[in-house]
Amino acid sequence: DAGVTQSPTHLIKTRGQQVTLRCSPKSGHDTVSWYQQALGQGPQFIFQYYEEEERQRGNFPDRFSGHQFPNYSSELNVNALLLGDSALYLCASSLAGGFRNTIYFGEGSWLTVV
């Protein structure tokens, strides 16, 4: 049973560039959320996708956008990168409905903006 998988694992981008991060949810899960974790801090919620629509969004600028595909996989796009966007980006998946759902995380994508 594959868990949450993310790619790429590490990447370095230049300020002003654009980046796309990818996530495949755990088998059977239909909901994907993205989090940003700066060094030494707890993860911060970016947004959540369900049925290919953004269901909830955290306090992040429009430079952060996402997409969910029919197979439930998801992408996170960040435009006009800033040095402050350097962080670990975590993808989480869960199954909508039913109170026993659990949220699982991938290993993350380490983004460095120089």
Added chain:
Amino acid sequence: AQKVTQAQTEISVVEKEDVTLDCVYETRDTTYYLFWYKQPPSGELVFLIRRNSFDEQNEISGRYSWNFQKSTSSFNFTITASQVVDSAVYFCALSDLFGGSARQLTFGSGTQLTVLP
């Protein structure tokens, strides 16, 4: 607004000691989930436990145990007979519910646990 406070930034213990990680939360919701995650240096958040707001039964799983007290808004985590492999950052998190599903997680700032041999 939801808030999670982990007052202990760093804890260091010697192997085989018991250690308790504190978590205090704030929410206006009457139903919610509480979580504990472990984050080793690799970065992946490893799920440890989820507790529903209407289930205050404490739980023990091997060397791990959790004490949920709604009256004090606390959800503390205890590791018995700690081991070096327990060294990691531990996060407490809170989630509201929508249609019975957990939505966004609000995390505390984490507690770095170091277990010395």
